[in-house]
Amino acid sequence: MSDRFAFIGARVVDPGAGIDEVHDVVVADGRIATDDGVEGAERIDASGLVLAPGLVDLHTHLREPGEEHKETVATGTRAAAAGGYTAVAAMANTDPAIDHAAMVHAVRDLAVAAGSCDVFPVGAITKALAGESLAEMGEMVDAGVRVFSDDGRCVPDARLLRNALIYAKAFPVEVVLADHAEDASLVEGGQMHEGSLSYALGLAGRPAEAEEIVVARDLAVARASGGRLHLCHLSSARAVELVRRAKAEGVRVTAEVTPHHLAFTDEDLATYDTAKKMNPPLRTVEDRDALREAVADGTIDVIATDHAPHAVEEKDMEFDVAPPGTIGLETALAAVLTHLVEPGIIDLLRAIEALSTAPARILGASDHGGPLEPGRPANLVVFDPDEAWTVEPPFVSKARNSAFTGERLRGRVRYTMLRGTLTVAEGKPTR
Amino acid sequence: MNEHLLSMHDLTADDVVRILDTAESFREVGTRVIKKVPALRGRTVVNFFLENSTRTRISFELAAKRLSADVINFSAGGSSVAKGESLKDTALTLQAMGADAIVIRHSSSGSPLQLTKWVDAHVLNAGDGTHEHPTQALLDLYTMREKHGRLEGLRVAIVGDVLHSRVARSLSWGLVTMGAEVTLVGPPTLIPPDAPAWGTHVSYDIDGLLPKLDVCYMLRVQRERQRLEFFPSVREYARLFGLTSARAATLPDHALIMHPGPMNRGVEIDSDVADQPGSVIEEQVTNGIAIRMALLYLLLGGTGEAAAA
Numbered sequence: 001m002s003d004r005f006a007f008i009g010a011r012v013v014d015p016g017a018g019i020d021e022v023h024d025v026v027v028a029d030g031r032i033a034t035d036d037g038v039e040g041a042e043r044i045d046a047s048g049l050v051l052a053p054g055l056v057d058l059h060t061h062l063r064e065p066g067e068e069h070k071e072t073v074a075t076g077t078r079a080a081a082a083g084g085y086t087a088v089a090a091m092a093n094t095d096p097a098i099d100h101a102a103m104v105h106a107v108r109d110l111a112v113a114a115g116s117c118d119v120f121p122v123g124a125i126t127k128a129l130a131g132e133s134l135a136e137m138g139e140m141v142d143a144g145v146r147v148f149s150d151d152g153r154c155v156p157d158a159r160l161l162r163n164a165l166i167y168a169k170a171f172p173v174e175v176v177l178a179d180h181a182e183d184a185s186l187v188e189g190g191q192m193h194e195g196s197l198s199y200a201l202g203l204a205g206r207p208a209e210a211e212e213i214v215v216a217r218d219l220a221v222a223r224a225s226g227g228r229l230h231l232c233h234l235s236s237a238r239a240v241e242l243v244r245r246a247k248a249e250g251v252r253v254t255a256e257v258t259p260h261h262l263a264f265t266d267e268d269l270a271t272y273d274t275a276k277k278m279n280p281p282l283r284t285v286e287d288r289d290a291l292r293e294a295v296a297d298g299t300i301d302v303i304a305t306d307h308a309p310h311a312v313e314e315k316d317m318e319f320d321v322a323p324p325g326t327i328g329l330e331t332a333l334a335a336v337l338t339h340l341v342e343p344g345i346i347d348l349l350r351a352i353e354a355l356s357t358a359p360a361r362i363l364g365a366s367d368h369g370g371p372l373e374p375g376r377p378a379n380l381v382v383f384d385p386d387e388a389w390t391v392e393p394p395f396v397s398k399a400r401n402s403a404f405t406g407e408r409l410r411g412r413v414r415y416t417m418l419r420g421t422l423t424v425a426e427g428k429p430t431r
Numbered sequence: 432m433n434e435h436l437l438s439m440h441d442l443t444a445d446d447v448v449r450i451l452d453t454a455e456s457f458r459e460v461g462t463r464v465i466k467k468v469p470a471l472r473g474r475t476v477v478n479f480f481l482e483n484s485t486r487t488r489i490s491f492e493l494a495a496k497r498l499s500a501d502v503i504n505f506s507a508g509g510s511s512v513a514k515g516e517s518l519k520d521t522a523l524t525l526q527a528m529g530a531d532a533i534v535i536r537h538s539s540s541g542s543p544l545q546l547t548k549w550v551d552a553h554v555l556n557a558g559d560g561t562h563e564h565p566t567q568a569l570l571d572l573y574t575m576r577e578k579h580g581r582l583e584g585l586r587v588a589i590v591g592d593v594l595h596s597r598v599a600r601s602l603s604w605g606l607v608t609m610g611a612e613v614t615l616v617g618p619p620t621l622i623p624p625d626a627p628a629w630g631t632h633v634s635y636d637i638d639g640l641l642p643k644l645d646v647c648y649m650l651r652v653q654r655e656r657q658r659l660e661f662f663p664s665v666r667e668y669a670r671l672f673g674l675t676s677a678r679a680a681t682l683p684d685h686a687l688i689m690h691p692g693p694m695n696r697g698v699e700i701d702s703d704v705a706d707q708p709g710s711v712i713e714e715q716v717t718n719g720i721a722i723r724m725a726l727l728y729l730l731l732g733g734t735g736e737a738a739a740a
Contacts, residue, residue: 195625196625196628199594199623199624199625199626200600200629201540201541201562202540202541202559202560202561202562202563202597202600203540203541203560203561203562204561271544272540272541272544272545313517316517316519317517317518317519318518318537318539318541318542318545319539319540319541319542319545320539320540320560321539
């Protein structure tokens, strides 16, 4: 395969450079090259296609080590490439947890060996994610970690979070503390958003105020400490409003939302479909619309997948026994194009910013997220924004618990390129 | 009639009348010396009970046997489910053995609906988690109609832990379908906040309500709810919401006292009240068999005239 490529006639959407225009993009020696390098390059007709910086997922569960029956680093990163991603942040809730430097190296080495996508391990805030004592953040920062999270669990008490936020100021690089905001006492045993439908279905609820309470707490602690906070997968209108106000006051906070929270509501659970069971839960139409609006106005910075693979037999269980979560890497771009860009809620530039540029910045992944300027690493995605397809197994991911199964979406990845190497060509993963 | 019986929401008023009328014709069978008709001869009914239940299981077993069906009882203790086999695999096994109907009792809400996606057999919900218990609701409707001659316009209070009660859901939805006037009563922590959307009223004042009732339906109090602080103590619950003798005395003479069982005597209902003439708690049990016969007969398309059986 050639090591020089020329994408001819692409619509280049590059938020880092503020560009949305049609021009050729040339890649040589793993980097973006100037147009005079086009001679001798493998020409790829990209007319009608969008070329953008490779997507960056701030919230992926790769499950390895410990739960390789759900996903491995190799299968998860291949799924990421298939979805247009060139970098993902691997959440710390593996077994053992990513709570020390050796684990950071181990997970990253698995990703390097697989070669589909860069992996940035997220460090645990507390040892073994137990919510009791702080993990040794310093050695993990030295190993390259920039984001810490006990995701899957909420940091249980304010003192722990406060100390972590303050302690993180010691490091020469910006370190972000990311919290899964759900008050444990209010969501214990909860299966879905608490509301009319949970009462009717006889399922224990996870009320919206469980998120609101923790978001308010975390923002207060971040404000007072001056620490750098990130809020994972927001799901409720009131939590969004709290973040909006805190940002206006200058609190150092960023926030993310998942494609499924932007696409679905609790009404989609009426048939006890375990594929749509997640934490935090899908909420009301009003919440969903507030999340969409928050992506548009920048209150929510990032769209992250919360890719949560589970084995078929684990999801094919009674609703209250099935684990929460959906895979998302292969559908995120199309879901955003279908549910946000097509209806005109955001434009393509904002979509790519939320899916690539913003998460790359938070993750400290300076090689990713653009700008696609000569000399920069060639990490990019080329997709057809109009191609319609129906989501259905098989997936590239080892898992098939997709909340989008059966959905008709628009937008399909044609090429993904990691440092000049095609990880996806003609819509198919190459490795 | 639908293919399955999962929820009272699936039944129209006409469906309910048809079920109650069919049960009426089957009730006489239970009074004979030979309590059996050949309506479901050769058909297989599996009682798939993954949660402890004596009265509902026995009631379904008797109903199926009186229709001459072959009955298999499958309970969680010692079964493959206890050994870690999934609900789906167990259901597929029952299917492979030729079950025509599966009667399922399960602690997980929604499991009967999930079962219908995996098997071809007719599925009857015998109580799923905190969701529904439609056969209980139908036998209660039968009992009310028998005693009052009608359901439309009946004033019914359902008292207790409505939030976690599958009986309360099915019964209140069934009553609303039939045009009754339903009031849910209990501690505010145990009443769904959007109960008015169910077409029901809500009251926290049992004393003000009792003199106006045609039916006072008491729910079982789960003591574990107290541990989760839904109410301070069983003693206080009994004081505020229990049907004491003094309270029962304020009911109109014609009012029925009902309970799905098993009762906590001295908590939600005083012993003397449970045993007094207005109490039809034992008749509820008797009627349960006729209702379950009717449902099995209608769902499985039994042969022979039910009325003439």
